[in-house]
Amino acid sequence: SFDPEIDDPNQSFNKINQETESSGLQSDFAGKEYWEDIDQKLCDDPEFDETWKKPESLCYSVIREQEETRIEVLSWSPPLVVYRKFFTDKQVDDYLRIFKKASLEQQTVVSADGTSRSSNVRVAKGLITSAYDFPEAQSLHKTASRLIPAINFTSSEPINGLKYDTKGHYVPHYDYLKVKDITEDDNRMVTFLMVFQAANVGGGTIFPYIRTVARTKSGDAILWFNMKQNREQEPLAFHGGCPVHSGEKIISTIWVERRGQELFEAFNEDKSFSADVLLC
Ligand SMILES: O=C(O)CCC(=O)C(=O)O
Ligand SMILES: [Fe+2]
Structure with missing residues (x-):
């Protein structure tokens, strides 16, 4: 089925041209110098977002075997979509409980001399929650595989949790990945x-x-492609986690490899994928 919801284009145009009051939100934080001003502004001010000016930005409801997924398309090509209320409250609570129990490690980067140090490029704490060790994570993996049949979630890295404090x-x-010993088949086709x-x-x-920000709530998920059809890096897939100004943010990611993606086997051109595969 098909369920478009478009904002009044004139109304959003007016909004975008209004003076905004976002500057009050922009607090100081370690690593601020790595951010472009224009990107921080886009992070903090939804009125600055250009996605909803595009006529192709629509919301779809896809029903398969009596299960509904609500998909917001932020970009068709390359694909960037938000799945609204994808996980149940129980799945969310169960996964959060792992985080409350675990001792989290500040994410580090490796310096040229081989020592690891904390970095202000990624200010967050990580936790590997593989589907083998955690039934809560396996449940997420199963739901993703069932509701997104276009993607083969079997070939993926362990689920990687990330917690951002204020x-x-x-x-x-x-x-x-730009690492020598990684083949194109092992590389991250999709981030979920x-x-x-x-x-x-x-x-x-x-x-x-x-030029968009996926603004999500608990239970939502975002999916995008990091690869062009020919397996090279997708230039438009550049992305980041906006500064948390208040509260905490807890997410996890599944990186899906190109290996075993039957649906995409025949695609080999030097161009971006298209999101229509996600709607059937
Ligand atoms: O926090 C986010 O929204 C982005 C996280 C991310 O880019 C990553 O874990 O690679
Ligand atoms: Fe990322």
């Missing part, structure tokens, strides 16, 4: 990002080149 953020980057707790203020997921 002032936490993740400077825009690519998930596509699940939201378990949204920040009170801030904390969206920004795509600077698509």
